[in-house]
Each structure stands twice: as C-alpha cells, then as structure tokens.
Amino acid sequence: MKGAFYFIGSFLRWLVQKPSQSSVLAIYLIIFHISIGVAKSYFSESLALVVLIGVLAPFMYAIAKGLPLDCLNYEAAINKEFSVDSKSKA
Numbered sequence: 001m002k003g004a005f006y007f008i009g010s011f012l013r014w015l016v017q018k019p020s021q022s023s024v025l026a027i028y029l030i031i032f033h034i035s036i037g038v039a040k041s042y043f044s045e046s047l048a049l050v051v052l053i054g055v056l057a058p059f060m061y062a063i064a065k066g067l068p069l070d071c072l073n074y075e076a077a078i079n080k081e082f083s084v085d086s087k088s089k090a
Contacts (some may be wrong), residue, residue, distance in 0.1 A: 003074035010077070028058070 015022045032054045039050040 006074050006078060010081070 035050055035054065036047070039047045043050075
C-alpha cells in the first residue's frame with residue numbers, strides 16, 4: 001500500500017512539475033477516447049484492437065525511449081528521488 005501511495009503522489013507531483021508532458025498525456029487520453037468512440041460506432045469488431053493498441057502504445061513508447069527495468073520498484077524510485085533532492089539542496 002505504501003508503494004501505491006508513493007506512485008500516486010509522484011504522479012500528482014509530475015503533473016505540476018512538468019506541464020508540457022502533462023498536456024501530452026491529456027491529448028493522448030482525449031485521442032484515445034475519441035478513437036474508442038469512433039471504433040465503437042463504426043467498427044464494432046475492431047474495438048478490441050483499438051483498445052489493445054491504445055493501452056500498449058504508451059508502454060512501447062516508454063520502453064523505446066529507455067524505460068529503466070526497475071521503474072516499478074518503489075524502493076529504488078524513492079532512493080533515486082531522495083538522492084536527486086539531496087543533490088539539488090547541496
């Protein structure tokens with residue numbers, strides 16, 4: 001539970017600290033919802049493919065950009081964040 005709260009807090013801080021990336025996320029979510037709506041209206045059999053591509057695309061993009069393998073290890077993330085904070089304060 002502690003890890004979930006940490007990642008939620010990190011996500012909320014990220015929204016404020018990096019507004020350009022946050023706007024890209026908002027645009028992605030809007031396009032994703034529009035594409036699901038269009039697929040549901042016109043192509044009911046391809047809805048599963050649209051959802052699958054929409055869900056996997058951010059992960060594939062992050063992996064292609066060099067996502068660290070320990071990205072979901074909250075202890076490593078906490079250590080990395082505190083080491084960055086201590087370096088910026090020094």
